[in-house]
Amino acid sequence: MELEFAGVKFKNPFVVASSPLTSKIELLKMAEDHGAAAVSTKLTFIKQPFYGKLRMYNSPKEASIICYDRRLDLEEGLELVRQAKEQTELKIFVNITSDSGDLESWQRLAREHEEAGADLIEANLICPNVGLATKSIKGADAVSSTEHGGAVTGQDPVLVKQVVSALKAVVKIPVVAKLTPNVTDIAVIARACQEAGADGVCLAGGQSSLPPVDIYHEGRPCYELLNGASHGSLGGPATKLISFSQVAQVAMKTDLPIIGGGGLGNVEDAIMMMMWGATLVTYCTSIMWYGWEVVRRTVAGIEKYMQDMGYSDYRQIIGKSLQYLRPSSELExxxxxxxxxxxxxxxxxxxxxxxxxxxxxxxxxxxxxxxxxxxxxxxxxxxxxxxxxxx
Ligand SMILES: Cc1cc2nc3c(=O)[nH]c(=O)nc-3n(C[C@H](O)[C@H](O)[C@H](O)COP(=O)(O)O)c2cc1C
CATH class of the missing domain: 3.30.70.20 (Alpha-Beta Plaits)
Structure with missing residues (x-):
């Protein structure tokens, strides 16, 4: 069953989230073979500020934390999009950010990806591994002029508005903002996106987090194969209920369509996320932990659910649970x-x-x-x- 998001048609609501799952054409083909409608490509910079390697904390059934990863430089991102458009039918979100803080580099990233064939821009205002980690450890004054990407920009509604407006000014394809949850009021940031003309928002985990520590070995943080530790981005089951709340807040306070994610792992999670207000759903950790069958099972399960329940249009379930929300004082x-x-x-x-x-x-x-x-x-x-x- 098809559905529409930001004016683009999707064959189902499933998006593979920006991550190592979406950094190579072979993996995008796996996403398509297993039924995903769309992918968001791995975060692309004009030139990434440092070359990390994939290092993360994993506790299946609980959480993942990502604090260090290899991103794509512009040429790699463009080539991936070109290959994806030639070799798949996937809808391609391109996940981009500019660390230099100037709007021209955001615009260049968006324009060149549009020319390469991207279907939608996903402005990365979520990644904590650029400036936010520095801010969390050393303070705002320590954030250098080359650490403006991701969440550190996403925390400021004025900057968010500037970035979205700048992107809207140079591309015809829809612009979606992927927002950091590390703010006091997510709806303030989402409304700034709406005022700037965003076509949608993505709310998908990313709470700033630290791993457990080994209390028998000098309190060493439990990241594998990594010296040092940084505040990272939380994914996996621990984030799901927080993500529901974020999606519902934005659904009630803006008119923007939402991609909802963070902690989703099965069919029921997808449907619940849609009932809290998401139009599309996005999965990452569960596919990294349990493989591409998660996609096949979820896509098939959503379609079966719609049929079994007699729904003929996803709009019949999107936001269905919002009717129950009221202030505590009005609960009975x-x-x-x-x-x-x-x-x-x-x-x-x-x-x-x-x-x-x-x-x-x-x-x-x-x-x-x-x-x-x-x-x-x-x-x-x-x-x-x-x-x-x-x-
Ligand atoms: C290893 C790893 C790398 C990630 N890289 C990116 C990225 O490049 N861009 C981005 O927007 N989000 C990135 N994320 C965040 C995911 O896209 C997703 O929003 C988050 O993990 C929450 O969803 P989940 O609980 O399904 O994992 C990454 C997550 C992981 C685990």
């Missing part, structure tokens, strides 16, 4: 308490563990509830491995 608590199914309860006592709860006791190997003491947190139901608790 529904009265209730846990009920125990005695045939399922084996008296293990897990449900009686929560530190704040005095409502459940184990009597004769069965959980017994004092309804009037129940605070209504719902934790006992989640702790019960035998599904013996309902509300």
């Amino acid at each position: 608590a529904v009265p209730g308490y846990p009920r125990i199914a005695p045939d399922k309860c084996n008296g293990c006592g897990r449900c009686a563990l929560p530190g704040h709860c005095q409502a459940i006791t184990i009597i004769d190997h069965k959980a017994v509830v004092q309804a009037e003491k129940c605070l209504g947190c719902g934790i006992c139901k989640q702790l019960c491995t035998r599904k013996a608790i309902s509300f």
